[in-house]
Amino acid sequence: MREVAVVSSAIYQVEALTFTTDVQLMVPLINEARSAVGLTQADIGFTCSGSSDFLAGQGFSFVQTLDAVGAFPPISESHVEMDGAFALYEAWVKLQVGEVDTALVYSYGKSSPGSRRDVLAVQLDPYTVAPLWPDAHAVAALQARLLLESGAVSAEGLAEIAVRSQHHAVGNPNALRASAGATVAGVLSEPVVADPLRASDIAAESDGGCVVVLAAGDRARSLCERPAWIRGIDHRIDAHGLGVRDLTRSPSAALAAQMAGAGQDRLDLAELHGPTTSQEHILATELGLGADTVVNPSGGALAADTLMAAGLVRIAEAARRISSGGADRALAHATSGPCLQQNLVCVMEGE
């Protein structure tokens, strides 16, 4: 496997990008990530992005956003209708082929013009489930109730996850929900949004974008003092139907972690893309995280969940902590689909 590392990143998340288009969001972010390591688009060997037309409310929405890159002269480029973490995976594969040494990855999501929980209903089986319009909170609540009733975790246990996220998010400029004074009792006193999930159990919806620059081998070393080397990256998917899987588990997350070699050594931290506290709990279990692993030092997706970018943000957050010397080995995770159907795990290390 060719050595590939995250050498630079840029993140921007806010509650709503009211007067900013996707392309206006991405121009400064892309320039920030490239210029941090002294690159221009001409130095980039491959570009890959992730976004969703249903989020944008427009077909071919990514075509407009390509304007943010400065795609002339023409570039070698691809796009996935997936979270940016999967765009990063495609770029990592391209670097494995060995013809290019650098890659630019970006993704963005602006869900504020529509109703995210309704838009996500259109992800479900189009013939038998989507026509019933189960919104995303209701679907996640089904899973949370099964989890609570299985005895794997208590309501207090879920509230503890919410509290930890809010504590960690203090000081993260890209977090929307942060509070040094959050308490379990406080969370448990919140009204339920979708029983048993309360407001703090559900990720804070954000608009935003994320950019990551990847580089291979010595190119990475020349660009960055302490690159975050990708030691393993893998993604897997489970069956789609909510009724055909054990919703208290996420075998695809466990398998992706295994294939990425997550358990081969101690993990200093893990950035998990869990859109609810219950999903974060399931992930921590499936990924085999121990008590010595700090979970979501950024606050995680609960603190700010930018659809299509939240997974890439997790990779960027984990890589930053490695590059700053704050961690030696970290795991970043991305999810897609209802109830943790699809999962990606990226394990990174400093040198």
Place this chain on the structure above:
Amino acid sequence: MGGERTAVLGVGQTHYRSTRGDVSMAGLVREAAMRALEDAGLGWSDIDAVVIGKAPDFFEGLMMPELYLADALGCVGKPILRVHTAGSVGGSTALVAASLIQGRIHRRVLTLGFEKQSESNATWALSLPQPFSVSINAGAGGYFSPIIRQYMARSGAPELVGCMVAFKDRQHALSNPYAHLRQHDLTFDQVVEAPMLWDPIRFSETCPSSDGACAMVLGDEAAGDASPGKVAWVHGTAMRSEANNFPGRDEVNPQASRDCAVDLFRQAGITDPRREIDVVEMYVPFSWFEPIWLESLGFAERDRGWRMVEEGATRLDGGDLPVNCSGGVLSSNPIGASGMIRFAEAALQVRGMAGEHQVDGARVALGHAYGGGAQYFAMWVVGADKP
């Protein structure tokens, strides 16, 4: 070309029709996937990963359909990627799958493109009102017509060249059992007399709106060597994109197209494409794009591509560079699959498995796709011989 040698082990297609009401989306993709596996002599358990592509989710009203289709594609517990690069998506999906082999991530990958346009309305999906702009564009033809008009003006091509391409591709389609349009009694005069839709584009010069799926199984060198049937070897892969609208952009012959072809032919060691390539499957959704791309890809000099059409050079019957022997996009257009069909048909040709539309002795073939405002390009060259 870098990395592991890559082979096309199997190809599977559905019949293309305006409505495949006999199957769900899952049934449609499974039909193509199973035929590709059968062709490759493999089973679901032999597949390491799936790469799926389609055009905008609005075409079926299903967001990220790969989530729902994972079960039907035997993907549970495996990796699946979903590519979307506008009209070129079928081609770029195949290239992402190829990169998984080239990068030695996997040994055998299933790749598939599909569209089930009957479950929504493509013209509607392509004409969604854009906020704060005037809605005056009825579908893709409205976008590409001015480009064709520019080409006609600058090349001096005779007015009926587009009709010649359309008539040729519809005749080719009669030799392809999967083709959507199989118009046995069609005459050239009927093509010419068809009503104008997006002048200078006639109804007869446009692609249909199809349901369908196309799949391929790609493998590494060992898988290619071990395959029971004849395989196609990948000799080069290239993708290029450029911005949609900027000062000085050449919409008729975009630099992204030219750069993509140059990179592709360099990898494949091709210096004289007209001589060295035996057959081309080219993305021609509107007839005039055949001469346009013949020039851009280097098969003809600038402003001379139409002469190849006029001389019959691109005909299956007697041409020296047959183009779209399958009938092309003009005869079958499940948008998300249309690019992959080009790539798959190129592979069938060099495997000698194109049936009635086989070009005798084809050894090297080009698969081509484009999308967006003629700004996204994906291409590959496949050959009968190992590179």
Place this chain on the structure above:
Amino acid sequence: MTDTPVPHEVPADQVAEGPPIQLPPSISDVEPVLSVRTPIRLEYDFIPSAAAQQYLRAYASKRILGNRSPVDGAVFVPPRGVDPRNGVVADEMVDLVDTGHVGSFCITHLPIPGRKDLPVPYVSAWIHLDGADIGFLGLVAGCAAADVRIGMRVRAVWKPDAELGATAENVLHWEPTGQPDVPIDEAGNRAWALKQSAAGGGEDA
């Protein structure tokens, strides 16, 4: 979703045969469900960007604004706050005139979903305003469709003052000015290459 005519419906006997539908024996006498309609309705509230708001407000008073690139001075209309060629912010606003030429065009014989007001055929064209360096789509009227030409000079026909507003629809259409055409080799995007070579800059497009 609007139903528009489906092109290329061909007779059934000309369609390639697919596999027949087979039902299990237990339900073989049940009338099959051949299709279901499950309408999807999602609402989005789009708010114009700062650049679009400035543009739309000026447009309501018959002014056309563009953005100038800080890199090469190219002028983009309508303004999107971005220079797509260089991938940089372009927020300098410039005033443009309401005359220009046709870069290329399409005579459309199909109705547009949602535009029942438009008689068929109509001419949509890339309008290249004088002083702008990219074209945008506009309707051309005021002459026979057959008389529209690449390079034809046009001017805006605005709505009556009382009907103007902060929308993209203030120009009813573009009509011929009767001035001599822009030569075809200088029309549309080619103007930029000529301008660059006149200024001594190299251009690759």
